[in-house]
Amino acid sequence: MTDKDKTVPIKVPQFPPPHLVLWGLADGWPITRLRRAYRAAWQRRFGPHDFLRTAVGWLLWPFISLGFAVRTGQRLGGPIARSGGPGVARQILEQAWISLWHRISPRYYYIFELHRPALRWRAAEYLTRVETKSGIYRALKQRGDRSSFVRINDKLSFAFFYGRNGLRVAPVFAAFRAGLRVGNAGDGRLPEGQDLFVKKIEGRGGIGAELWLAQAHGRYRNTAGEECTREDLVSRVLGYSKQADYLIQARLVNHPDLTDLTPGALSTVRLLTILNEQGEPEAVNAAFRMAISETSAVDNFHAGGIAAAVDMATGALGAATGLGLGGDFGWHETHPLTGGRIRGRVLPYWPEAVALAIAAHRLVAPRVMVGWDIGFLPDGPCLIEGNTGPDADIHQRTELRPLGNARYGELLAYHMERRLGLRG
Incomplete structure (x- = not known):
């Protein structure tokens, strides 16, 4: 199998540019194996135009990252300094160094609390959304007959599939696509006295989600204090579905x-x-x-x-x-x-x-x-x-540690090496 046969559909942003040299990483670390595999993935996929675009990114990133560091430090540095952390000027310099050396955008200095010395010296082990969502996760996507x-x-597919396989999911009462009700998603009737949850079928981050609490006489009230009848609620969600697909589920407590x-x-x-x-x-x-x-x-x-x-x-x-x-x-x-x-x-x-x-x-x-x-x-x-593309930020933030050398990074390195033919 040639390298061309082992390309994967990753996206490589121009800023921050990808690592060309893996600074400060020991050979035996999982994060080293993972970044080498990621580097192999984008190098195999790149043509002359891509390398030129990335070279421009490498040249401009020191100046762009410094600008980001100044802006972010001025906006967020005060509370850190007042709580006993480094001063704002030092925070800016630390952000600039981390972003230049480790390709970590300045805002992650605050997300990962890299103003703490013990965490800053582990900066090379952190994984960002650029590497995971745009790169590693895309490289590991299933292939074949979709x-x-x-x-x-x-x-909706999630609820159908797992419900049929005997795993517990939230009941779906109705679903709507393009202004029409989906025929096989419930019977379209909303049970009397049942609190309801409305959300996009393929939404992210809770955007568009609404909670409707059952009231007397078949009415519902949302968290903003609006009230409507059962029929009005269905019409409302039908209208939403002209812009994005929606479903109505039971509210879970x-x-x-x-x-x-x-x-x-x-x-x-x-x-x-x-x-x-x-x-x-x-x-x-x-x-x-x-x-x-x-x-x-x-x-x-x-x-x-x-x-x-x-x-x-x-x-x-x-x-x-x-x-x-x-x-x-x-x-x-x-x-x-x-x-x-x-x-x-x-x-x-x-x-x-x-x-x-x-x-x-x-x-x-x-x-x-x-x-x-x-x-x-x-x-x-x-x-x-x-x-299918879970964010690692929430775990690295709440656990106050990087995941690159944890089990997470170890398993991703294993799968990337297998996917790219870098191991038997």
Whole structure:
């Protein structure tokens, strides 16, 4: 098999440009193997025009990254300096050095808290969205007859597939595409007295999600205080579907042990599973997400929520934090709105949730990696969604460590080397 036969459809942005030389990486590290495989992937795919474009990126990146560092430091550096961290000028210089040496955009200095010396000296081990979502994940995508693939990111297909296979999912009452109801998605009737959740079939980040609470006389009220009848709600979602596909599901409620960790929205764990060297799904990282606004319908980390790392062995939570941008640098032992204790809280049904994720992954192998959103209901865990390009930021942020040399990086390196023919 030639190198041309082993190309993969990755995207390589011009800024930051990819690593040409792997500075500061030991030969035996998983992150070294992973970055070598990533470098082989883009070099095999590149033609003269691509190399020229990337060369321009290498030449301009020192100046562009310095500009980003100045802007980001001026916007976010004050709280770090006031809390005993380095001064703003030093933060800017550290950002510029990290972005130049390790190709880490300046904003990740705050997301990963690289102002902490112990973490800054591990900067080479961090993975960013440029490397994962645009590169590694795309390289590891399933190939072949796509008609046989389960479209995990399609929430309607997800609910149908796992429901048919006996795994617990949220009930779907109706779905709508292009202004029309999908005939085989429920019977289109909304049960009396049932709280409802409306979301895009292929949406991300909780955008477009709405919670509608059942009221008397067949009416519903959303978190913004709007009210409508059952018929009006269906018409409303039909209208939404002219722009994007939507579905209506049952609203799920949190286990009683978790009600003080949310102002109302369902809290979910993002649990990563990756096929191991034996081809079996392995649970590697997890983060528990919580809404902090009474008007939020979702717990999404990138939509202003907070998250806490989960101990994979016990299901115990660490302190929670926001994304680390916009000044949300705090770490919370208790929920900032409800006061419920976070650190040390053990998630109910944790072994069952891990087993559910592994069982769900087995049904879609040989897909290499999935990020599962799982809710903890009063009577057990429930699959909410699956994500084929799960974000590593939430785990590296909440765990206060890079994943490049963790099991996550080790398994991705193994699969990249196999995909590119770099190992037997």
